Amino acid sequence: MKRVIIIGATSGIGWALASLYAADGWTVGITGRRTERLEELRTKSGGIVHATFMDVSDTGSARKTFLELVSEIGGIDLVIISSGTGYLDDSLPWQKELETIKTNVEGFAAIAHAAFEIFRQQGCGHLAGISSIASVRGGPVPAYNASKAFVSSYLQGFRSIAARDNLPVYVTDILPGFVDTAMAKGDGLFWVASPERAAIYIFRAIEKKKRRVWVTRRWRFVALLLQFMPEKLYHSLICGKRENA
Numbered sequence: 001m002k003r004v005i006i007i008g009a010t011s012g013i014g015w016a017l018a019s020l021y022a023a024d025g026w027t028v029g030i031t032g033r034r035t036e037r038l039e040e041l042r043t044k045s046g047g048i049v050h051a052t053f054m055d056v057s058d059t060g061s062a063r064k065t066f067l068e069l070v071s072e073i074g075g076i077d078l079v080i081i082s083s084g085t086g087y088l089d090d091s092l093p094w095q096k097e098l099e100t101i102k103t104n105v106e107g108f109a110a111i112a113h114a115a116f117e118i119f120r121q122q123g124c125g126h127l128a129g130i131s132s133i134a135s136v137r138g139g140p141v142p143a144y145n146a147s148k149a150f151v152s153s154y155l156q157g158f159r160s161i162a163a164r165d166n167l168p169v170y171v172t173d174i175l176p177g178f179v180d181t182a183m184a185k186g187d188g189l190f191w192v193a194s195p196e197r198a199a200i201y202i203f204r205a206i207e208k209k210k211r212r213v214w215v216t217r218r219w220r221f222v223a224l225l226l227q228f229m230p231e232k233l234y235h236s237l238i239c240g241k242r243e244n245a
């Protein structure tokens with residue numbers, strides 16, 4: 001039986017992915033901070049899901065817990081890192097910026113690195129991480145967009161190592177547009193996918209060992225537009241006003 005660990009599975013995309021993998025017969029390990037939600041998913045699965053508390057921003061403890069969970073489920077074939085945080089506040093509180101960096105950068109790297117180490121040692125495995133369309137260019141919540149650029153670049157780095165060392169270790173970078181979860185903040189959202197639909201996209205992309213997946217596919221073109229749009233136009237679109245200079 002194949003084994004997957006999903007980091008950040010207490011809600012949203014991670015929750016939908018955990019439900020999908022459990023229904024597909026995988027042995028599933030899930031983590032998050034809201035233990036009541038972990039317990040709810042464990043009970044719903046009839047006890048086949050293994051759940052454990054993890055705060056990824058406490059990187060030392062998160063890596064230890066991750067290794068313990070790998071042992072508990074008897075090894076690992078696939079790790080999906082879905083944990084992430086973001087906020088909307090034009091006053092840019094430093095604590096929020098820092099929390100975003102600690103969770104999305106430090107926390108992401110701590111688990112991605114631990115997973116890749118295992119895959120490298122065992123000579124196989126699949127690492128997938130949830131970045132965002134926000135990764136393609138900076139935005140008005142600077143830490144969020146920058147943290148997602150880190151996620152995509154960090155994953156690309158592991159893919160390069162696997163290619164250099166001829167390792168059958170696969171790495172998938174997942175770039176959602178809007179998905180209907182607590183993370184989808186603000187007005188004027190469009191093309192919003194349900195977490196269940198997003199999970200199916202991700203599940204299939206991982207099965208096909210894709211390097212990059214846009215959720216849903218049409219966001220790929222939006223990303224291209226955003227990436228190459230002239231700066232003034234980009235600012236007016238993203239920040240809702242024109243640049244002065």
Ligand SMILES: NC(=O)c1ccc[n+]([C@@H]2O[C@H](COP(=O)([O-])OP(=O)(O)OC[C@H]3O[C@@H](n4cnc5c(N)ncnc54)[C@H](OP(=O)(O)O)[C@@H]3O)[C@@H](O)[C@H]2O)c1
Pocket residue numbers: 007008009010011012013014031032033034035037054055056057082083084085086103107130131132133175176177178179180181182183184185
């Ligand atoms: N929804 C969108 O429109 C969208 C678009 C692009 C990218 N994304 C990305 O998709 C991923 C999943 O988000 P979602 O949309 O499913 O939102 P969500 O429902 O808020 O899920 C976020 C998950 O991250 C976990 N998490 C947050 N901080 C954590 C921490 N310090 N330690 C451990 N786990 C932590 C949460 O669990 P606990 O709170 O229980 O710890 C929760 O399970 C995120 O990386 C997000 O950036 C979402």
